[in-house]
Amino acid sequence: MKVSDLGELGLISLLAEIVNSTRDDKAPSWKHLQVGIGDDAAAWECDGSTQLATVDALVENVHFTLETTPWYDLGWKALAVNLSDIAAMGGLPKYALVALSLPKDTEVEDVSFLYKGMAALAKQHGIAIIGGDTDSTPCVSVTVTVIGSTGENSRLLRRSEAKAGDRIAVTGELGGAAAGLRMLTGGLKLDSESATYLRNAFVRPVPRVAEGRVMLEKGVRAAIDISDGLVSDLRHICESSRVGAKVNIDLVPVHSAVKANFGKDALGLALSGGEDYELLFTGSADIIDKVRKAVSCPVTVIGEIMPDTSHRVTLIDSKGKPFDIDKSGWEHFKSSKNNQ
Amino acid sequence: MKVSDLGELGLISLLAEIVNSTRDDKAPSWKHLQVGIGDDAAAWECDGSTQLATVDALVENVHFTLETTPWYDLGWKALAVNLSDIAAMGGLPKYALVALSLPKDTEVEDVSFLYKGMAALAKQHGIAIIGGDTDSTPCVSVTVTVIGSTGENSRLLRRSEAKAGDRIAVTGELGGAAAGLRMLTGGLKLDSESATYLRNAFVRPVPRVAEGRVMLEKGVRAAIDISDGLVSDLRHICESSRVGAKVNIDLVPVHSAVKANFGKDALGLALSGGEDYELLFTGSADIIDKVRKAVSCPVTVIGEIMPDTSHRVTLIDSKGKPFDIDKSGWEHFKSSKNNQ
Numbered sequence: 001m002k003v004s005d006l007g008e009l010g011l012i013s014l015l016a017e018i019v020n021s022t023r024d025d026k027a028p029s030w031k032h033l034q035v036g037i038g039d040d041a042a043a044w045e046c047d048g049s050t051q052l053a054t055v056d057a058l059v060e061n062v063h064f065t066l067e068t069t070p071w072y073d074l075g076w077k078a079l080a081v082n083l084s085d086i087a088a089m090g091g092l093p094k095y096a097l098v099a100l101s102l103p104k105d106t107e108v109e110d111v112s113f114l115y116k117g118m119a120a121l122a123k124q125h126g127i128a129i130i131g132g133d134t135d136s137t138p139c140v141s142v143t144v145t146v147i148g149s150t151g152e153n154s155r156l157l158r159r160s161e162a163k164a165g166d167r168i169a170v171t172g173e174l175g176g177a178a179a180g181l182r183m184l185t186g187g188l189k190l191d192s193e194s195a196t197y198l199r200n201a202f203v204r205p206v207p208r209v210a211e212g213r214v215m216l217e218k219g220v221r222a223a224i225d226i227s228d229g230l231v232s233d234l235r236h237i238c239e240s241s242r243v244g245a246k247v248n249i250d251l252v253p254v255h256s257a258v259k260a261n262f263g264k265d266a267l268g269l270a271l272s273g274g275e276d277y278e279l280l281f282t283g284s285a286d287i288i289d290k291v292r293k294a295v296s297c298p299v300t301v302i303g304e305i306m307p308d309t310s311h312r313v314t315l316i317d318s319k320g321k322p323f324d325i326d327k328s329g330w331e332h333f334k335s336s337k338n339n340q
Numbered sequence: 341m342k343v344s345d346l347g348e349l350g351l352i353s354l355l356a357e358i359v360n361s362t363r364d365d366k367a368p369s370w371k372h373l374q375v376g377i378g379d380d381a382a383a384w385e386c387d388g389s390t391q392l393a394t395v396d397a398l399v400e401n402v403h404f405t406l407e408t409t410p411w412y413d414l415g416w417k418a419l420a421v422n423l424s425d426i427a428a429m430g431g432l433p434k435y436a437l438v439a440l441s442l443p444k445d446t447e448v449e450d451v452s453f454l455y456k457g458m459a460a461l462a463k464q465h466g467i468a469i470i471g472g473d474t475d476s477t478p479c480v481s482v483t484v485t486v487i488g489s490t491g492e493n494s495r496l497l498r499r500s501e502a503k504a505g506d507r508i509a510v511t512g513e514l515g516g517a518a519a520g521l522r523m524l525t526g527g528l529k530l531d532s533e534s535a536t537y538l539r540n541a542f543v544r545p546v547p548r549v550a551e552g553r554v555m556l557e558k559g560v561r562a563a564i565d566i567s568d569g570l571v572s573d574l575r576h577i578c579e580s581s582r583v584g585a586k587v588n589i590d591l592v593p594v595h596s597a598v599k600a601n602f603g604k605d606a607l608g609l610a611l612s613g614g615e616d617y618e619l620l621f622t623g624s625a626d627i628i629d630k631v632r633k634a635v636s637c638p639v640t641v642i643g644e645i646m647p648d649t650s651h652r653v654t655l656i657d658s659k660g661k662p663f664d665i666d667k668s669g670w671e672h673f674k675s676s677k678n679n680q
Contacts, residue, residue, distance in 0.1 A: 003451060004444040008474055011451065018455040019462075019469040027466030029434040035470075042470035044435065046489075047387035055437040055485055056473050063475075094369040095384065097395040099439075099483045104344040111343060111351065115358040122359075126367030129359040130375075130382035133396050134351055135403075136344070138478070143439045145395055145485040149386075 012037065038240070039159050040088035040225060041148070050150040054085040057143040066140070068184040071110045073203035075117030078142040081227065083125065083207035084277040088225040090157040090216030091148040093125055093209065098132035099143040106140070114142070125209060150216065157212060157281070161221035162241035166282035166305040171211050172297050174230060175258035175266060176201030178273020182262070194257040201255070205277040211295045215281055218290040223281035229274035231325055234313050237280070244308025250318040251302045271315070271325060352377065378580070379499050380428035380565060381488070390490040394425040397483040406480070408524040411450045413543035415457030418482040421567065423465065423547035424617040428565040430497040430556030431488040433465055433549065438472035439483040446480070454482070465549060490556065497552060497621070501561035502581035506622035506645040511551050512637050514570060515598035515606060516541025518613020522602070534597040541595070545617040551635045555621055558630040563621035569614035571665055574653050577622070584648020590658040593640045611655070611665060 003011055016037040024030050034050060035043040041054035058064055058078045069077065079096060086093045098118070102111065122129055127146070150156060180202030183190060190198070208225070215223060222241060224233045230252065234245050254270040262269060282305050283291075292299040306314075315323040343351055356377040364370050374390060375383040381394035398404055398418045409417065419436060426433045438458070442451065462469055467486070490496060520542030523530060530538070548565070555563060562581060564573045570592065574585050594610040602609055622645050623631075632639040646654075655663040 001448045002444065003442055003446045003448055004476070006448050011448070011474055012472075014448065014452065015455050015472070015474075018452060018459050022459045022463040023468075024463065024466055027468070029466055029468045033435075033468050033470065036468065037471055042435070042437070044468075044470070046391070047389060049387060051386070051391075051487075053435065053437055053485070053487060054471060055439045055483075057439045057441065057475055057483070059441060059475050059477050062477060095373075095382070095393065097382070097393055097485060099395045099397045101397065101399060101481070102343055104342065106343045108341045108343055108346050108351070108354065112354065112358060115355050119358050119362045123362040123364065126364055126369055128363075128367070128369045128373050128376065128384075130373065130384070131377055131394060132352075132355070133483075134348055134355075135397055135399050137399050137402060137481070141441070141477070141481075143395075143397070143473075143483045145393070145437060147391075147393060147487065 035156065035158070040085040041091065043089065043156055045154065049152060050154045050156060052086055052089055052091040052148040052150065053145065054082055055143060055145040056081045056085065057141055059141040060139040068181065069203050071113035072117035074142060075114035076121050076204050078144045079118045079121050080205045080207050080277065082144045082146040083209055084205065084225040084227070086146055086148040087207050087209045087212035088157060088223050088279055090212045091150045092213065093127050093146050093148040095147045096122060096127055096129045097145045098129060100132060100134045101137040101141040102134065103138060103140065104136045155216060157216060157220060157223035159222065159224050159237050159240035162237050162243050162282040162305045164243055164305050164307040166222070167285050167288050167301045168234065168245060168247065168280070168282050168303040168305060169288045169299055169301045170230070170253065170278055170280050171208050171295070171299055172276070172278040173253045173255035174226070174276050174278060175270035175273055176255045177205065177275035178269040179258040179262055190261050194261055197257045202275065205275065207277055208279045211279055211297065214294045215279070215291055218294065219287045220281050220283045220291060223279050226276045226278045226280055227274055229272040230280065231271050231313055232274070233280055237282070238311040238313060242311060244306040244310065244312045244314065245303055246306055246314045246316060247303035248318060249315050249323050251300060253298060253300045375496065380425040381431065383429065383496055385494065389492060390494045390496060392426055392429055392431040392488040392490065393485065394422050395483060395485040396421045396425065397481055399481040400479040408521065409543050411453035412457035414482060415454035416461050416544050418484045419458045419461050420545045420547050420617065422484045422486040423549055424545065424565040424567070426486055426488040427547050427549045427552035428497060428563050428619055430552045431490050432553065433467050433486050433488040435487045436462060436467055436469045437485045438469060440472060440474045441477040441481040442474065443478060443480065444476045495556060497556060497560060497563035499562065499564050499577050499580035502577050502583050502622040502645045504583055504645050504647040506562070507625050507628050507641045508574065508585060508587065508620070508622050508643040508645060509628045509639055509641045510570070510593065510618055510620050511548050511635070511639055512616070512618040513593045513595035514616050514618060515610035515613055516595045517545065517615035518609040519598045519602055530601050534601055537597045542615065545615065547617055548619045551619055551637065554634045555619070555631055558634065559627045560621050560623045560631060563619050566616045566618045566620055567614055569612040570620065571611050571653055572614070573620055577620070578651040578653060582651065584646040584650065584652045584654065585643055586646055586654045586656060587643035588658060589655050589663050591640060591642045593638060
C-alpha cells in the first residue's frame, strides 16, 4: 500500500503505534510525558513546569511558492505556524530551531530576508532562535521546532477535553488566509485595503499566543488552532474528545473582506479554507465570556459540543436547516491549498 | 551572491548575526540561554537543570540514497546523528520530534521500517518520540529534533573550551563510515566480516552517549562529535577555542577493516571521511586516563592543543615530518560524501 492510499491521518496513527510499542514507563522520559503524538504540541513535566515542543515544515510547491510567499514572509510564517501550535496548548513559546533546505543558487540576500522575517516575529515573543541545520536541496523547505512551557501551571489546553454541552468558540475572523491565497494565485485585483488584509492573512498569520494564555487562565480545557480549516479542526477535537459538534454557519465570523470579494464562496473559505491560525476552543458560556472580556480580539460562539459516538460535525443555519459542506466547495479548497 | 559562494559556515555566521540582533536580555528565554547557534547543541537553564536541543536533517541524494541506506537504517541514522550531538555536549537525550517528507507513492511498509529503525535506537536510550509532521514531497527527508538535558549538573562539554597544553583524544576507531560508503557505492566485494562492519559503520552509527556522560563527570570541558571528519571537526574546536592543534597521524586509530581493505587511502578516510560519530575531546593526560578507564570503547590520544592565533590543525608523523592532508584525498572524500 502507498502512503497516499493510507492518507496522512492513517499514516500518523500507524507511526504512533510503532512509537508507543517502545514505551517504557521505567524510563524517565516516558514517565514524565504528559502529551505525545496527536495534539497540537507534545508536553512533558520538567522540574515542576510543563515543557512543550512542536515541529512544522513549510515545503516549496507543497505549502507555498515563492511567487505568493516572499522570503521575509516565509520566515515569519514558518515560525508563526509553530507558535500557533504552542498557543493552542496554552503555552509560552521560548526557543526555536530551524532546519533550512535551500538550492545552491539561492541568493544570500533572500536567505537573510527569510531569517529577518523569522527574527522579527521571534523578537515580538521574546523567543531565542538557538540552532539549526542548513542543507542544499533542489527546493526550499523550512522546518521549525519550537520549545515552550506553561510556566508554573501544569494544566494544558487539549484537543481531547471537549465535553457535551460546551459552547464552541473561535477567536478572530475566518476565511482571510484562503481568500488571500486565491487572490495571490488568481492574480485578482481587489481594493487596496482588502488586498493588504487578505495578503497578510495568508503570508503573515498572527499566532494567538496571548489568547491561549488567557484561555488557560480562565478555565478553558479544549482548544486547537485552525490550520486545516474550521470544520476539519473541529473534527479533530470531536475525534479526540469522543463527542460530536453542531455549528450554526450563520454565526461563523467570516471576515468582511472575504464576504465583500468572494460572494457565495466566502462561507466555504471560512469553513474549510484553513491556515487562519485562529484558536478554536470549547467551554461553558461563562468561561467563554470571561475569555472574551480579557482578550483584544473578537471571540464568537458558533455552536455546541454534542454527545455523539460517531464524532460528527453537523452544520446548520439559523433556521436549523442542515448545510452540506461538501457542496460548499470544500474539496476544491483543499486541493487548491495543497497544490498551490 | 549565491549561498554556494558564501559556503555553509559563512551562511551560518550570517544567520547567527541576524538572530543575535534580536537578543533581548530582559526576555527570560535569552536570559536563561547558555549556548546558542555554533555548538553541537543549544543549551538553556530550566529550573535548575540544563536543557539541550539539536536538529539535523538527512536528505535523499544529499546525505543518503535508498540504494546505500535502507529504510530501517535511515530511521536509525536520522536519530543517531542527533543523539551524537547531545552526546558531544555531555547530555542525556530524552525526547525526539520527527518531520518526515515523503513522495506520495512511498510504500507504507517502507515508512514503517523507517520508524522501526528509529524506534529501536530510541528504545535503547529510553527516548520518547513525541511528535512530528508529515508532508508529501518529491524526495525523502527526515528532520529530527532531539531534546535532552544534563540533569542536575549545569556543566557542559563545549567546542570552545580547549586549552593550549590539552591532549587531544578520540573514542573508538575511525574511517569505517567513509569506507562503508565507498564499499556500498562502488559495489566493492569484501570479506563478510569487513563488509558487515563497514556497512554498519556507515548506516548504523552508535552515538557515544554514555561516553559523553563519563567525560563530563571526569572533568573534560571540550568535545565535538566527528560528523564532518576528524580534521574538520578538530578545526571547529580550534576556531571556537582560539587555539591550534597538532595531530600525530601515526597515532590516529584507523579501524583494521579500513586498513586491510583500503590500503594507502585508509588514513585519508580516517582523517577526513567523516560520519564516524565518535567523540573528539581534549583534556589533561590525567583526565583522559580517567575517561579511558571508565568507558568500554578505546580512547586514543592523537595530539595536543597548541597556542596558535591562526587556529591551524597541523598534521605530523611520528618522526615529526609534516603531513599534507590536501594530498590525502580530502576533497575527493568530501565531494563523494556530499554527492552520494
